[in-house]
Amino acid sequence: MSVKKGRVFSGARPTGRQHLGNYLGAIKNYVAMQDDYECVYCIVDIHALTTVEDTFNLRQNTYDMALDWLAAGIRPEETIMFVQSQVPQVTELHTFLSMVAPLGKLTDLPTFKEKIRENPNNVNYGLVGYPVLMTADIVLYQSNLVPVGIDQAPHIEFARELVRSFNYRYNSDALIEPQMKNTIIPKVLGIDGVNKMGKSLNNHIELASTPEETQKRISKMVTDPQRIRRDDPGDPDVCNVFSMHKIFSPAGEVEMINVECRRAGIGCVECKKRFAANLNDHLAPFRKKRIELDANPQAVWDILHDGAKRARVIADQTMAKVRAAIQLPL
Numbered sequence: 001m002s003v004k005k006g007r008v009f010s011g012a013r014p015t016g017r018q019h020l021g022n023y024l025g026a027i028k029n030y031v032a033m034q035d036d037y038e039c040v041y042c043i044v045d046i047h048a049l050t051t052v053e054d055t056f057n058l059r060q061n062t063y064d065m066a067l068d069w070l071a072a073g074i075r076p077e078e079t080i081m082f083v084q085s086q087v088p089q090v091t092e093l094h095t096f097l098s099m100v101a102p103l104g105k106l107t108d109l110p111t112f113k114e115k116i117r118e119n120p121n122n123v124n125y126g127l128v129g130y131p132v133l134m135t136a137d138i139v140l141y142q143s144n145l146v147p148v149g150i151d152q153a154p155h156i157e158f159a160r161e162l163v164r165s166f167n168y169r170y171n172s173d174a175l176i177e178p179q180m181k182n183t184i185i186p187k188v189l190g191i192d193g194v195n196k197m198g199k200s201l202n203n204h205i206e207l208a209s210t211p212e213e214t215q216k217r218i219s220k221m222v223t224d225p226q227r228i229r230r231d232d233p234g235d236p237d238v239c240n241v242f243s244m245h246k247i248f249s250p251a252g253e254v255e256m257i258n259v260e261c262r263r264a265g266i267g268c269v270e271c272k273k274r275f276a277a278n279l280n281d282h283l284a285p286f287r288k289k290r291i292e293l294d295a296n297p298q299a300v301w302d303i304l305h306d307g308a309k310r311a312r313v314i315a316d317q318t319m320a321k322v323r324a325a326i327q328l329p330l
């Protein structure tokens with residue numbers, strides 16, 4: 001087995017069945033990082049409670065997301081994959097960290113401001129402490145690396161400062177200061193061709209859809225807005241379908257579309273059909289594995305329970321150091 005370069009932590013809210021945006025923005029990278037790093041991947045259900053009021057689908061969403069991660073290639077025998085709430089030590093560490101977390105900085109973070117803009121009627125205490133809980137997630141598992149895109153950098157910088165404050169306050173080295181693993185997280189546009197792909201806008205393409213559903217969804221994709229008629233030449237550079245071709249289609253086909261679109265040699269209907277066929281081919285092994293896994297839901301929960309058990313072992317080690325540093329009674 002190869003020597004790993006460090007421990008990576010990443011978490012995502014339980015949003016249920018995953019879509020292409022989740023795949024290209026996170027899951028693909030999660031799978032790839034397993035080759036070089038010890039990976040800890042967490043479904044952060046406690047974080048979800050800061051904005052979700054109705055938890056009716058929470059458990060199902062957790063299951064569906066785990067299913068998609070596993071089908072996409074997360075290897076639970078080596079990677080620790082688990083649900084945040086099943087390691088309660090994280091809330092204890094969150095409390096201890098909150099004592100050294102400056103409130104002014106928390107309310108100044110761009111995501112907090114964004115959340116209160118989005119949910120003015122639900123500005124709760126958990127929302128303010130979100131980056132503190134996120135820090136607890138990272139450091140509880142003694143992770144040295146967190147893959148982040150440029151927009152999440154302030155949170156990791158906050159986490160690093162919080163760790164330094166904690167270690168300084170208690171004159172200890174109980175917590176490891178995490179480093180950012182700069183990652184290019186592509187902005188994947190939805191089928192509307194304008195907004196980021198997401199379920200709330202219903203502009204997404206689900207990974208687990210059938211090939212027919214996928215084809216139907218792709219047929220609705222917005223293309224070059226200037227190309228009205230079949231014989232109008234198009235501009236692939238402003239077309240979201242072409243962006244997807246560049247990811248999922250063979251190089252020769254991408255080149256052909258790049259040329260033919262510009263001289264109206266190919267129509268958007270055919271172009272989309274080709275993309276749908278290539279995407280369906282790409283997702284075929286994922287879908288096959290997902291169906292197999294879904295035949296035994298208990299096995300999926302067992303994987304998550306086993307991950308939580310392994311995560312708790314690391315969490316207990318960290319909390320022993322934290323308690324000793326604070327000088328809490330042993």
Ligand code: SF4
Nearest residue numbers: 234239241261268271
């Ligand atoms: Fe976009 Fe393809 Fe239509 Fe060109 S032919 S505008 S690349 S969908």
